[in-house]
Amino acid sequence: MSDVGETCHFxxxxxxxxxxxxxxxxxxxxxxxxxSKLGRSIVTHSIALIDEIGFEQATFKKLAEGxxxxxxxxxxxxxxxxxxxxxxxxxxxxWLEYQLMFSTNNVPSAEDRLKIAMKVISQPHTFQSDxxxxxxxxxxxxxxxxxxxxxxxxxxxxxxxxxxxxSYKRLCAxxxxxxxxxxxxxxxxxALVSTxxxxxxxxxxxxxxxxxxxxxxxxxxxxxxxxxxxxxMRVLKN
Numbered sequence: 001m002s003d004v005g006e007t008c009h010f011x012x013x014x015x016x017x018x019x020x021x022x023x024x025x026x027x028x029x030x031x032x033x034x035x036s037k038l039g040r041s042i043v044t045h046s047i048a049l050i051d052e053i054g055f056e057q058a059t060f061k062k063l064a065e066g067x068x069x070x071x072x073x074x075x076x077x078x079x080x081x082x083x084x085x086x087x088x089x090x091x092x093x094x095w096l097e098y099q100l101m102f103s104t105n106n107v108p109s110a111e112d113r114l115k116i117a118m119k120v121i122s123q124p125h126t127f128q129s130d131x132x133x134x135x136x137x138x139x140x141x142x143x144x145x146x147x148x149x150x151x152x153x154x155x156x157x158x159x160x161x162x163x164x165x166x167s168y169k170r171l172c173a174x175x176x177x178x179x180x181x182x183x184x185x186x187x188x189x190x191a192l193v194s195t196x197x198x199x200x201x202x203x204x205x206x207x208x209x210x211x212x213x214x215x216x217x218x219x220x221x222x223x224x225x226x227x228x229x230x231x232x233m234r235v236l237k238n
Contacts, residue, residue, distance in 0.1 A: 022094045027162045028087050031077045039077055041067045043091075044133045046084055051138040055085060055146045082153065086164050089147045092139055093167035096120055100174055110181035111233070117175045118228040122200040123221040144201045172197065183236040192235060196228050203227060 026032070033039030045066045050058045058081060060071045078084045100120045104113040124140040151165060159165070172193045179189035186192075203224050206214040216223040 022091050024087055024090050024094070025163050025166065028083055028090065028164055029078055030075075033077055033087070038067075038069065038073060040133045041069075042074055042077055042084075043088070044135070047088065047135050047138050047142065050085075050088075050142050050146065051135075055081070055142075055149055082150075082155070085146065086150045086159070088139065089143055089150050090164065090167045091134070092143050092147075093171050097167065097171045097174065100171070104178075110178050114175070114178045114182060114232065114236075115229050117178060118196065118200075118232060119225045121171075121175075121197050122204075122224040122228055144204045147201065148198075179232070179236055186236055192232060196232055199231075200224055200228055 022034075031039065033043045042063065046058070046063055049063055049066060053062075060074045060081060064071045064074055078087065100117055103116045103120060107113050107116065124137050151159070153159070172190055175193045175196075176189040179186065179192060183189075203214050203216050204221065207216045207218040207220070207224075211218065216227065
């Protein structure tokens with residue numbers, strides 16, 4: 001699959017917020033987890049398990065024990081835990097795209113929209129009642145600590161051809177478009193945005209685990225947002 005279509009598409013009606021259904025690349029899973037109670041339970045408990053013990057220590061055996069099922073039942077949904085991680089982080093990127101869309105709707109100023117975007121990528125979000133099987137804060141912590149493992153692998157080129165990272169690319173493309181509005185001559189808007197997204201995760205992680213690598217205080221996402229906003233604005237206006 002090529003990168004065609006990795007652009008920002010905001011032609012949605014604000015009234016569709018109630019009807020949101022996150023769409024994940026169908027090649028990531030064997031059976032859509034949203035299609036059954038068991039599938040949703042797998043997603044719910046996998047988030048809790050990875051949040052508690054980390055991606056490396058999480059196994060389908062432990063997950064099966066947590067949901068009172070069998071490993072075989074999980075393998076009917078996901079080929080392996082790497083695909084499960086891609087599913088979870090893709091879900092998150094898709095959700096952030098919706099958050100960006102609705103938060104910037106009818107905001108005419110590109111600078112204001114960019115400031116909103118920096119908040120969207122750096123702070124945890126709550127989900128609506130129809131998405132309650134997703135623990136928003138736990139998923140945010142997983143994305144902060146584990147999301148690079150979804151693409152830092154030997155399989156990344158093949159995964160990319162399958163379009164596994166399209167949601168991440170599309171989110172970055174949306175924000176890069178805003179950067180181009182502010183400074184059409186800046187040569188590296190996509191590189192800038194992807195750096196800001198990864199920096200949002202790194203600064204939160206450093207604040208919690210390696211505090212000598214940052215001035216940001218643990219748990220203060222507002223400081224992360226302020227840092228990202230200052231950097232991106234200075235770069236675009238220099």
